[in-house]
Amino acid sequence: MAEAPGSGGLAARDVLYEQAASEFGGALQRLAGAYEADPDRRQDLLQDIHIALWRSFATFDGRCSLRTWVYRVAHNVATSQVIRRRAHSPTLVSLDEVASMPDGHDGERLVNRQRALERLLALIQTLKPADRQVILLYLEGVDAVSIGEITGMSSGNVAIKVHRIKQILARRFHEGGSYGQSTS
Amino acid sequence: MASQPPDDDLTSLWKAQTDGGSMMLSDIRSKATKFEKRIRRRNLLEYGAAIFVIAGFSRILWNHPHVLARAGAALTILATFYVVYRIHKYASVSAMPENLALTTCRDFHRSQLARQRDLLRSIWTWYLLPFVPGLLFLFIGRAAADPGGASRVALSAIVGVLMFLGIGWLNERAARGLDREIEMLDAAS
Numbered sequence: 001m002a003e004a005p006g007s008g009g010l011a012a013r014d015v016l017y018e019q020a021a022s023e024f025g026g027a028l029q030r031l032a033g034a035y036e037a038d039p040d041r042r043q044d045l046l047q048d049i050h051i052a053l054w055r056s057f058a059t060f061d062g063r064c065s066l067r068t069w070v071y072r073v074a075h076n077v078a079t080s081q082v083i084r085r086r087a088h089s090p091t092l093v094s095l096d097e098v099a100s101m102p103d104g105h106d107g108e109r110l111v112n113r114q115r116a117l118e119r120l121l122a123l124i125q126t127l128k129p130a131d132r133q134v135i136l137l138y139l140e141g142v143d144a145v146s147i148g149e150i151t152g153m154s155s156g157n158v159a160i161k162v163h164r165i166k167q168i169l170a171r172r173f174h175e176g177g178s179y180g181q182s183t184s
Numbered sequence: 185m186a187s188q189p190p191d192d193d194l195t196s197l198w199k200a201q202t203d204g205g206s207m208m209l210s211d212i213r214s215k216a217t218k219f220e221k222r223i224r225r226r227n228l229l230e231y232g233a234a235i236f237v238i239a240g241f242s243r244i245l246w247n248h249p250h251v252l253a254r255a256g257a258a259l260t261i262l263a264t265f266y267v268v269y270r271i272h273k274y275a276s277v278s279a280m281p282e283n284l285a286l287t288t289c290r291d292f293h294r295s296q297l298a299r300q301r302d303l304l305r306s307i308w309t310w311y312l313l314p315f316v317p318g319l320l321f322l323f324i325g326r327a328a329a330d331p332g333g334a335s336r337v338a339l340s341a342i343v344g345v346l347m348f349l350g351i352g353w354l355n356e357r358a359a360r361g362l363d364r365e366i367e368m369l370d371a372a373s
Binding site for chain 2: 014017018026029030033047048050051052054055056059060063064068069070072073075076077079080083094113116117120128129130133139140141149150151152153157169173
């Protein structure tokens with residue numbers, strides 16, 4: 001966890017931003033990709049997230065970890081974009097709805113990592129913001145307690161959602177084998 | 185049944201997507217300034233549209249032969265000022281707040297949905313109704329000034345009423361959709 005080195009002045013803000021960007025730059029890029037399929041809009045979203053993050057550090061007081069801070073800012077910026085563009089986007093679904101949807105690829109042996117990634121991204125992009133936040137944090141390796149702290153969900157609900165995510169991912173990506181391995 | 189837990193394979197596949205992704209601090213500073221400028225330009229555009237409406241009704245205010253039509257134009261101009269004030273205060277496109285990190289994702293999401301719903305639901309009181317007295321006077325004034333064209337004015341009034349009702353209905357429908365989203369969010373938290 002990063003302590004606020006100052007009272008939120010420009011230098012402290014810069015230091016915190018650079019630390020956050022260096023530790024979570026990759027995660028932010030993945031997050032932007034999971035919220036926005038279009039490359040130009042994805043780049044705009046990533047830029048908005050970085051700007052919001054830099055601005056947010058003016059008020060960083062160490063009350064939560066740097067990781068929690070960064071993910072909250074990033075998901076909140078991305079969610080406001082989802083809300084803004086909801087009229088022009090396809091209907092988003094919940095994890096429960098995804099679990100009950102047929103998937104044409106079920107049971108297929110996935111050997112192509114790129115294809116698996118594209119399918120994973122497509123799956124995430126159909127989810128409602130609350131479920132999207134949980135699955136993205138889960139994929140980033142964030143533990144359930146921290147997911148609760150970032151999202152504001154109860155630990156019970158996080159546990160249920162993570163369990164459901166594991167079921168969906170297992171069914172869609174692992175049944176019949178693991179990707180990344182040669183078939184022949 | 186799954187043959188193996190997905191965790192390791194999928195998370196490593198997920199994280200292998202990118203490496204780094206940070207932006208230069210100087211870029212962030214300059215883009216933040218540009219971002220604020222963009223927001224200011226967007227807000228100015230809203231005011232520009234209001235000025236356009238006010239200019240149009242000002243012509244009626246000065247030139248129309250009938251006092252009721254002039255009164256209608258004056259009321260419509262006042263209504264435009266009121267709507268611009270409301271947009272500026274409650275609904276203008278603003279830069280992202282600095283306290284984004286102090287709000288959990290669930291609370292932020294809920295507050296954004298609730299804000300939009302309340303704006304849509306209250307559109308009658310702050311966007312549509314303020315224009316009604318002015319337009320009513322305007323229609324009556326136009327009909328009184330030109331009795332021969334009263335039927336044309338009546339037709340315009342009916343189209344206007346239908347348009348207002350349509351806008352109100354569409355907004356109420358969208359607000360009900362947001363209500364459902366908020367309920368689902370509450371149930372899932």
